[in-house]
Amino acid sequence: MGKPSEQLTIGAFAKAAGVNLETIRFYQRKGLLPEPDKPYGSIRRYGDTDVARVKFIKSAQRLGFSLDEVAQLLALEDGTHCSEAAQFAAQHLADVRGRLKDLKRMETVLARLVAQCHSHRGTITCPLIASLHGR
Structure with missing residues (x-):
């Protein structure tokens, strides 16, 4: 059997994580x-460090990091690479801000088109559809 902290089956591990x-x-x-290794005639066991790792991955994903980026963060997780992690996060923050700017632009355009749709009652051409067609 594994160490006392490694007693979780994969199902219990998934639930704990x-x-x-x-x-x-x-x-x-x-x-x-x-x-983990599969002991002869037994099942794989997982522990607290595995649960913590999955929680780390999920936390990073909630901040918008891709799985490839999460892999890069995991390589820095020992805590001694703070400046590298900060640079990595700063680049991600710049990307997020760029996407926010794009989303704001899309919101403005869509709000204008929706307003035009509501103000053009009875016309044959829908302003939204016409805009998407490039008219």
């Missing part, structure tokens, strides 16, 4: 999560 079983397997295939 707040994900489904397929997420665990997917992370293993992507190389984000190590697959």
Whole structure:
């Protein structure tokens, strides 16, 4: 049997980490999560460090990091690469701000088109559809 802290089956591990079983397997295939050895005649066991790793991955994803970016962050997770992590996060922040600017522009255009649709009652051409057609 494994160490006392490594007693979770994959199902219990997934539940403790707040994900489904397929997420665990997917992370293993992507190389984000190590697959423990399978003792002869037994099942793989997971521990608290595995649960913490999955929670780290999910937290990073909630901040918009892709799985490839999460892999880069995991390489820095020992806590001694703070300046590298800060540079990485600063680049991600710049990307997020760029997307926010794009979303604001889309919001403005869509709001104008929706308003035009409501003000053109009885016309044959819908302003939104016409705009999408480039008219």
